[in-house]
Amino acid sequence: MKKKILSMGLCAALTASLFAGCGANGGAATSTETVDTSGELTWRLGGIGPITGGAAQYGQGVMNAIQIAVDEVNEAGGINGYKVSFNFQDDETDPQKAVNAYNTLKDWGMQILEGTVTSGACAAVSAETYNDRIFQLTPSASSTSVTEGHDNTFQICFSDPNQGTVSADYIAENSLGTKIGIIYDSSDPYSSGVYQNFAKEAANVGLEIVATEAFTADNKTDFSTQLQKCKDAGADLLFLPFYYQEGSVVLKQAHDMSYAPIMFGVDGFDGLLGVKDFDVSLAEGVYLLTPFAADATDDATKNFVTKYEEQFGGTPNQFAADAYDGVYILKEALESAGLTPEASNEEICEALIGAIQNVNYNGLTGEGMTWNEKGEVSKSPKAVIIENGGYVSVE
Amino acid sequence: MKKLNGSTRKLISSIAIIVVLYLVMNGMQATGNLSSLMSGLLVPVCAYSLVAIGLNLCVGYLGELSLGHAGFMCVGAFTSAFFSKMYQDVIPDVPRFILALIIGTFFAALFGFLIAIPVLRLSGDYLAIVTLAFGEIIKNVINVLYVGKDAAGLHFSLKDMMDLGLDLDGVVLINGAQGITGTPRQSTFTIAVILLIVALIITHNFVNSRTGRAVKAIRDNQIAAETVGLPITKYKLTAFTISAAIAGVGGVLYAHNINSLTATTNNFGYNMSIMILVYVVLGGIGNFSGSVIATVVLTMLPEMLRGLSTYRMLIYSIVLIALMLFNWAPGILKLREEHGLTTKQLFGRFKKKKEVQ
Numbered sequence: 165m166k167k168k169i170l171s172m173g174l175c176a177a178l179t180a181s182l183f184a185g186c187g188a189n190g191g192a193a194t195s196t197e198t199v200d201t202s203g204e205l206t207w208r209l210g211g212i213g214p215i216t217g218g219a220a221q222y223g224q225g226v227m228n229a230i231q232i233a234v235d236e237v238n239e240a241g242g243i244n245g246y247k248v249s250f251n252f253q254d255d256e257t258d259p260q261k262a263v264n265a266y267n268t269l270k271d272w273g274m275q276i277l278e279g280t281v282t283s284g285a286c287a288a289v290s291a292e293t294y295n296d297r298i299f300q301l302t303p304s305a306s307s308t309s310v311t312e313g314h315d316n317t318f319q320i321c322f323s324d325p326n327q328g329t330v331s332a333d334y335i336a337e338n339s340l341g342t343k344i345g346i347i348y349d350s351s352d353p354y355s356s357g358v359y360q361n362f363a364k365e366a367a368n369v370g371l372e373i374v375a376t377e378a379f380t381a382d383n384k385t386d387f388s389t390q391l392q393k394c395k396d397a398g399a400d401l402l403f404l405p406f407y408y409q410e411g412s413v414v415l416k417q418a419h420d421m422s423y424a425p426i427m428f429g430v431d432g433f434d435g436l437l438g439v440k441d442f443d444v445s446l447a448e449g450v451y452l453l454t455p456f457a458a459d460a461t462d463d464a465t466k467n468f469v470t471k472y473e474e475q476f477g478g479t480p481n482q483f484a485a486d487a488y489d490g491v492y493i494l495k496e497a498l499e500s501a502g503l504t505p506e507a508s509n510e511e512i513c514e515a516l517i518g519a520i521q522n523v524n525y526n527g528l529t530g531e532g533m534t535w536n537e538k539g540e541v542s543k544s545p546k547a548v549i550i551e552n553g554g555y556v557s558v559e
Numbered sequence: 560m561k562k563l564n565g566s567t568r569k570l571i572s573s574i575a576i577i578v579v580l581y582l583v584m585n586g587m588q589a590t591g592n593l594s595s596l597m598s599g600l601l602v603p604v605c606a607y608s609l610v611a612i613g614l615n616l617c618v619g620y621l622g623e624l625s626l627g628h629a630g631f632m633c634v635g636a637f638t639s640a641f642f643s644k645m646y647q648d649v650i651p652d653v654p655r656f657i658l659a660l661i662i663g664t665f666f667a668a669l670f671g672f673l674i675a676i677p678v679l680r681l682s683g684d685y686l687a688i689v690t691l692a693f694g695e696i697i698k699n700v701i702n703v704l705y706v707g708k709d710a711a712g713l714h715f716s717l718k719d720m721m722d723l724g725l726d727l728d729g730v731v732l733i734n735g736a737q738g739i740t741g742t743p744r745q746s747t748f749t750i751a752v753i754l755l756i757v758a759l760i761i762t763h764n765f766v767n768s769r770t771g772r773a774v775k776a777i778r779d780n781q782i783a784a785e786t787v788g789l790p791i792t793k794y795k796l797t798a799f800t801i802s803a804a805i806a807g808v809g810g811v812l813y814a815h816n817i818n819s820l821t822a823t824t825n826n827f828g829y830n831m832s833i834m835i836l837v838y839v840v841l842g843g844i845g846n847f848s849g850s851v852i853a854t855v856v857l858t859m860l861p862e863m864l865r866g867l868s869t870y871r872m873l874i875y876s877i878v879l880i881a882l883m884l885f886n887w888a889p890g891i892l893k894l895r896e897e898h899g900l901t902t903k904q905l906f907g908r909f910k911k912k913k914e915v916q
Contacts, residue, residue, distance in 0.1 A: 216872050217825070252864060258825045259817055262601055264862050268597035284821045287740050291818030301749045309819065351702045353737040353821065360720045367721075376719075380699060383826065 207505050208247025208272035211252040212265045219257045223281045227252045228476045233491035241388050245496045259288035278490050283307035283353045290317040299513040304486035310489035312538035319538040320486040327430050330545045336369035341401025343374045345394030349406045350378035358405035387414045395423045407432040412439040415446045420499030435481040453545040455529035456482040457555040489527035496523050570763045573848035581752045604858045605751030606812040611838040611850040613805030619845030621798045622778030627690030629831035630697045631667045631803040635810025640742040641661030656745045660811050667807020668800050675799040702820040706733040738821035746816040774798045
């Protein structure tokens with residue numbers, strides 16, 4: 165009898181687990197929703213990004229930052245008198261999962277999408293939002309494939325071509341190096357995108373690339389081979405267009421083999437100083453591109469960083485700052501278009517496409533940001549150098 | 560009516576179930592009762608089901624473990640998407656999709672054939688090792704492959720985009736790690752279901768054909784099969800090539816359902832191969848309809864669990880373990896048998912009730 169009960173219980177548990185999901189999926193009651201929407205009309209803002217898997221830290225940063233901004237906006241009376249509810253879905257950095265997440269948000273009644281976080285997933289989702297006419301603003305997907313041919317998709321971060329070109333120009337103008345070595349992640353759209361544009365511009369401005377070494381997501385724990393090759397080729401400047409996690413390893417290993425070229429990272433290097441068990445002194449003199457410094461002293465940044473640290477712990481990186489700005493950019497565009505949540509998705513989308521191009525926004529990640537019809541932001545990447553454990557503007 | 564044997568009857572009933580489900584889903588979609596999430600999942604589920612059927616043929620009937628079926632899926636996906644992208648403005652939609660389907664299937668089969676030639680001559684678990692390596696190689700090759708098209712024709716490179724030397728008006732078709740973007744979206748649920756049914760019929764007929772019986776004989780006892788004069792390599796090759804081709808069809812469907820096709824560990828790497836193996840094992844090795852059911856349940860499950868937020872993948876793994884134990888643990892199987900809870904007994908009870916009515 166006991167066994168029978170046990171087996172019945174197991175059966176019940178399994179079926180229940182299947183159907184419990186169904187209910188949540190059909191209705192609006194997902195646990196990630198953040199504002200009590202009992203009958204009240206709200207703006208429905210969706211977010212997509214990786215909150216599990218290898219890139220989880222970027223997705224979580226964006227999710228937390230949007231949360232902070234949404235809470236602030238709601239406290240101050242919402243947008244055009246309506247509160248904002250926010251729902252963030254996981255995509256595990258996978259295009260197919262991102263589309264699933266997008267469909268989940270559509271079922272929830274999403275009107276505006278702030279996402280997705282990574283480029284590959286974003287390209288898949290922006291094709292969907294384009295067909296469904298839902299306005300999309302991505303905080304951190306920098307590839308051009310995201311915005312190309314999609315008039316409803318806008319970027320808050322600067323695009324890959326922009327970063328690669330600006331880096332090459334900057335290096336050439338300031339004659340930081342003559343022989344350039346490049347290490348990049350060939351399995352990552354972001355890294356290879358920046359690399360290609362850098363190499364293109366480098367040829368134009370007369371920089372000599374002496375070594376180009378690639379690694380992939382599957383073997384990113386040891387860079388000694390790539391570093392050795394760059395060293396043998398006599399590179400006096402290393403261009404490193406990838407994320408800070410791998411960046412910290414490269415810096416450590418270069419130091420161990422007493423190879424000390426000038427290190428030049430792009431925006432992915434932001435966060436380098438917060439890596440656990442990383443000797444920050446190794447990062448001295450590293451150049452990187454970032455629109456945001458967490459230790460800036462202006463009130464807006466201080467407010468954001470303090471709130472972030474209080475609520476979620478850890479220091480926010482620039483993606484989080486981009487995402488935080490995104491909510492306010494949407495607010496400004498929605499206010500100037502005079503919209504209410506009663507409008508249909510198409511109406512909101514068409515109105516916002518026009519309105520965002522008239523927005524001139526001062527935020528954490530730049531002054532006077534404007535957008536062109538291609539969906540690109542006007543802010544230009546600024547180079548900073550790490551000195552005494554902090555960012556110092558080089559201009 | 561001619562008397563049908565058991566397995567044919569089972570095939571017909573599973574096809575009937577698929578057709579009924581198809582009609583129900585279509586009805587719901589037409590009346591707007593189907594959530595966007597569900598309608599978005601219809602084609603991927605069919606694509607994964609196809610790959611699972613392909614792998615089941617390899618694991619269940621050939622008796623060889625393959626850990627690289629995501630690799631064959633990847634070959635099918637990329638070759639067909641490449642073709643579709645290349646002739647997007649030249650060939651009209653329908654014939655282009657049919658050609659893409661043929662091309663994707665053909666290349667997946669070709670790669671399966673090439674790999675099988677040396678490996679299947681060996682006995683042991685070599686196929687698992689080689690296919691595992693194959694899947695990773697394919698993924699990494701695509702990540703560094705650049706193909707562009709301009710007035711002068713096609714340009715290939717394994718280095719980077721600039722190395723292609725394209726004209727100003729040239730287009731990059733495969734852009735390394737950024738993969739193929741802008742594949743025309745042509746996979747519909749109808750096409751997917753038709754392909755699924757065709758694959759079920761083909762595999763069913765194959766395993767019950769003269770070749771299929773030979774393959775099963777080889778699986779059960781290779782030496783005995785050799786002594787009666789069966790050409791081992793030929794039969795093994797046939798079975799494995801068909802298996803790879805079906806996985807390729809799944810890849811074609813997948814590629815024409817998504818705008819951005821990239822080869823990452825999650826969708827075409829080792830993880831996906833293991834995932835498909837899980838579908839096969841959970842659905843029952845050698846049971847094609849079982850593979851389809853397991854695929855449907857396991858693809859839907861993580862999406863259904865979205866309400867649990869960050870605990871989603873944790874719960875998913877626990878449910879997976881529980882399902883495996885429930886299905887295969889000897890103790891639990893015995894328990895289920897004692898209490899009339901095995902699938903057979905449940906079906907039996909159902910049938911009896913019907914007869915009583």
